[in-house]
Amino acid sequence: MTAPLIRVQHLTMRFGGLVAIDNVSFEGAPGAITAIIGPNGAGKTTVFNCITGFYRPTVGRLALNHAGGEFLLERMPGHEIARRAKVARTFQNIRLFPGMSVLENLLVAQHNKLMLASGYSVLGILGVGGYGAAERAAIDKARGWLERIGLLEHADRRAGELPYGSQRRLEIARAMCTDPVLLCLDEPAAGLNNRESAELNELLLSIRERDKVGVLLIEHDMSVVMTISDHIVVLDYGRKIAEGAPAQVRGDPAVIRAYLGEDETTPEAAHG
Amino acid sequence: MALSTVAPSAAAPDWPAALKDATITAAIALALGIFVSGFRTFDQGGLKFDYLIVDVLVACVVIFVGRLGLTLSSSAPVATLGLGVAALLAAAASFAAGKSSFMPSVFLSVVCAGAGLLLVIRGGWALAGRSGGGAQAIHQGGSALSQAMRLAFPWLGAGLFTFAVVMPFLPFADQRVMDLAILILTYVMLGWGLNIVVGLAGLLDLGYVAFYAVGAYTYALISTQHGLSFWVCLPIAGMMAAFFGILLGFPVLRLRGDYLAIVTLGFGEIIRIVLLNWIDFTKGPDGVGGIPGATLLGHPFAETAPEGTTTFHQWMGIDFNANHRLIFLYFVILALAMITNFVTLRLRRLPVGRAWEALREDEIACQALGINPTNTKLTAFAIGAMFAGFAGSFFAAKQRFISPESFVFIESAIILAIVVLGGMGSQLGVVLAAVILIGLPEWFRDLGQFRMVSFGLAMVLIMVFKPGGLIAHRDPTIRLHPANSRSGGR
Numbered sequence: 001m002t003a004p005l006i007r008v009q010h011l012t013m014r015f016g017g018l019v020a021i022d023n024v025s026f027e028g029a030p031g032a033i034t035a036i037i038g039p040n041g042a043g044k045t046t047v048f049n050c051i052t053g054f055y056r057p058t059v060g061r062l063a064l065n066h067a068g069g070e071f072l073l074e075r076m077p078g079h080e081i082a083r084r085a086k087v088a089r090t091f092q093n094i095r096l097f098p099g100m101s102v103l104e105n106l107l108v109a110q111h112n113k114l115m116l117a118s119g120y121s122v123l124g125i126l127g128v129g130g131y132g133a134a135e136r137a138a139i140d141k142a143r144g145w146l147e148r149i150g151l152l153e154h155a156d157r158r159a160g161e162l163p164y165g166s167q168r169r170l171e172i173a174r175a176m177c178t179d180p181v182l183l184c185l186d187e188p189a190a191g192l193n194n195r196e197s198a199e200l201n202e203l204l205l206s207i208r209e210r211d212k213v214g215v216l217l218i219e220h221d222m223s224v225v226m227t228i229s230d231h232i233v234v235l236d237y238g239r240k241i242a243e244g245a246p247a248q249v250r251g252d253p254a255v256i257r258a259y260l261g262e263d264e265t266t267p268e269a270a271h272g
Numbered sequence: 273m274a275l276s277t278v279a280p281s282a283a284a285p286d287w288p289a290a291l292k293d294a295t296i297t298a299a300i301a302l303a304l305g306i307f308v309s310g311f312r313t314f315d316q317g318g319l320k321f322d323y324l325i326v327d328v329l330v331a332c333v334v335i336f337v338g339r340l341g342l343t344l345s346s347s348a349p350v351a352t353l354g355l356g357v358a359a360l361l362a363a364a365a366s367f368a369a370g371k372s373s374f375m376p377s378v379f380l381s382v383v384c385a386g387a388g389l390l391l392v393i394r395g396g397w398a399l400a401g402r403s404g405g406g407a408q409a410i411h412q413g414g415s416a417l418s419q420a421m422r423l424a425f426p427w428l429g430a431g432l433f434t435f436a437v438v439m440p441f442l443p444f445a446d447q448r449v450m451d452l453a454i455l456i457l458t459y460v461m462l463g464w465g466l467n468i469v470v471g472l473a474g475l476l477d478l479g480y481v482a483f484y485a486v487g488a489y490t491y492a493l494i495s496t497q498h499g500l501s502f503w504v505c506l507p508i509a510g511m512m513a514a515f516f517g518i519l520l521g522f523p524v525l526r527l528r529g530d531y532l533a534i535v536t537l538g539f540g541e542i543i544r545i546v547l548l549n550w551i552d553f554t555k556g557p558d559g560v561g562g563i564p565g566a567t568l569l570g571h572p573f574a575e576t577a578p579e580g581t582t583t584f585h586q587w588m589g590i591d592f593n594a595n596h597r598l599i600f601l602y603f604v605i606l607a608l609a610m611i612t613n614f615v616t617l618r619l620r621r622l623p624v625g626r627a628w629e630a631l632r633e634d635e636i637a638c639q640a641l642g643i644n645p646t647n648t649k650l651t652a653f654a655i656g657a658m659f660a661g662f663a664g665s666f667f668a669a670k671q672r673f674i675s676p677e678s679f680v681f682i683e684s685a686i687i688l689a690i691v692v693l694g695g696m697g698s699q700l701g702v703v704l705a706a707v708i709l710i711g712l713p714e715w716f717r718d719l720g721q722f723r724m725v726s727f728g729l730a731m732v733l734i735m736v737f738k739p740g741g742l743i744a745h746r747d748p749t750i751r752l753h754p755a756n757s758r759s760g761g762r
Contacts, residue, residue, distance in 0.1 A: 082639070091637070103751070103752050111630075156752055
């Protein structure tokens with residue numbers, strides 16, 4: 001295995017007396033899909049919130065490595081993690097900008113690049129400098145993503161009025177417009193029907209193949225997880241109970257007991 | 273009854289239920305109103321009662337008719353229409369009769385006419401919706417209307433601007449009209465400035481008047497103590513206000529919603545109280561007087577020139593006219609306001625403007641996209657404050673005298689009301705709301721005690737019929753499909 005893209009070491013997160021994550025370590029390879037699964041309340045989203053800077057971990061090191069250098073995420077404020085370490089994420093409850101158009105959502109994602117091009121707005125107001133060209137490039141990029149997620153003709157609609165499945169895809173496209181090296185997806189298949197899940201699989205695989213972006217994936221839908229993951233980490237009560245390739249994890253007795261259930265074809269039974 | 277002529281799909285009106293409902297409504301109104309409005313005390317060698325029972329009873333009849341009409345509007349629109357016409361006729365008869373009218377007061381006649389109008393509209397609307405394809409036609413008409421309004425917006429703006437430019441030269445523009453126009457434009461500018469903070473960035477600022485005060489005092493103190501002219505002080509005042517915006521913004525912008533509102537409210541009061549009590553510096557409650565007015569290329573607007581200058585009328589070789597100064601001030605504030613508008617419209621289309629709106633929509637998502645929320649909010653705060661500073665220094669130059677009394681909380685509240693009523697983020701909405709909120713109370717001075725009631729009524733009506741503000745429509749700042757009618761139709 002090549003050097004890991006992200007290396008999580010001894011991550012522990014306590015909220016008062018509650019230990020949400022207890023000494024979890026795992027690695028995510030570049031250009032691979034690493035899934036984090038486990039029953040509700042296992043601490044999966046807390047891991048994401050630590051990686052993306054919404055929480056500051058109690059203990060642990062989160063090291064991200066890419067061509068731009070090494071970043072210790074636990075020491076960086078959230079917006080710097082997105083801007084400099086190039087980690088993007090989506091949310092369990094979709095967080096689009098509902099009142100803004102689909103295209104605007106994708107342009108806001110390219111804010112830092114455009115801000116620089118507009119001379120921090122000073123040149124932009126005066127209408128000098130290369131802002132026009134930068135904006136056209138940003139629109140082209142947004143157009144490319146809208147084509148990939150099949151929303152090109154809805155570009156000027158308000159994001160909030162899109163159907164649920166489209167909003168999910170748009171949120172992924174928006175995260176991808178920040179040019180990430182690591183994309184953290186929090187339950188992207190939640191609430192999708194079978195056809196939409198299949199489309200999501202395609203999209204995630206194309207993000208891995210075409211964009212060479214590493215993906216961290218939280219998901220309950222085993223049809224998604226088992227099909228596309230390269231590596232699976234299983235959490236239960238904040239601890240890592242298993243790790244490995246899909247086939248290996250699927251057969252692990254501890255995982256079956258804690259999460260998959262005796263009949264592994266109905267993983268949903270374990271959520272309740 | 274003419275009811276049988278309506279389309280068969282209509283449910284038969286339930287007359288007893290409707291009558292009962294209307295009776296109960298009228299009875300409740302009677303019970304509530306009899307004590308509030310039924311008696312009036314007056315002082316005539318001891319406190320005496322004046323009985324206004326008839327007024328209350330007439331009001332109850334109007335309420336009965338109105339309620340009955342509204343209840344029947346879905347099942348028997350013709351009856352609603354009839355009741356409305358009857359009410360209108362009654363009101364007309366009352367107006368025609370003048371003093372000897374059967375209505376005890378003019379106010380009741382007005383209410384009666386309003387009720388009649390409402391019923392006629394409701395009845396007519398329901399009737400039009402009934403007849404075959406009528407609903408369809410109304411629906412299409414409605415969307416065509418909104419489409420037309422959307423197309424008209426830019427033209428409406430251009431039209432208003434043209435009108436604003438020629439207004440001072442129109443015959444009705446006397447001193448009173450010009451004064452009012454300058455006042456309205458000042459509030460338009462303040463509304464546009466606050467619109468950046470509240471409408472775009474979504475930061476509820478209840479102390480906006482503080483920055484207005486900073487701008488006014490900056491100009492007043494610098495000009496009276498160091499003799500610098502208005503045009504030199506204007507940018508300084510803007511910078512000072514922006515500086516205070518950043519000063520306030522740094523510690524408080526991590527707060528959200530209500531908490532931010534309370535802190536900004538406190539900041540506004542702190543500034544005012546400092547101005548009131550720092551007597552050595554600001555002259556406290558006495559205020560700063562003798563502030564020099566704005567000059568045009570160094571020529572003051574005065575009857576006689578101070579030493580070393582020529583006045584405007586001498587320079588132009590025309591007779592002195594006090595109106596020249598007003599017209600000049602009008603164009604200064606018009607230019608300042610249009611600069612505010614231009615910069616805001618421009619910023620909205622730049623990344624920083626989109627980031628403001630994104631922050632308003634979802635701060636957490638912004639952070640996940642690498643936008644620094646604190647810096648972005650600070651720019652909004654500072655730019656909004658800067659425009660308030662410009663407006664403040666104009667205010668000082670126009671009034672020639674300022675004191676802390678001009679910068680009380682109610683000013684912040686009015687500016688905020690202009691932004692909210694206009695429709696958050698809408699530039700044109702701010703103009704309309706400023707005209708309504710500032711202009712109406714001035715025009716309606718003749719109404720005497722009903723002036724503030726009309727003000728309140730206007731606000732209530734706007735909020736009832738247009739909960740998102742006068743212009744709640746938001747156009748995307750950029751379109752991928754410029755001529756796309758599909759997105760408009762949805």
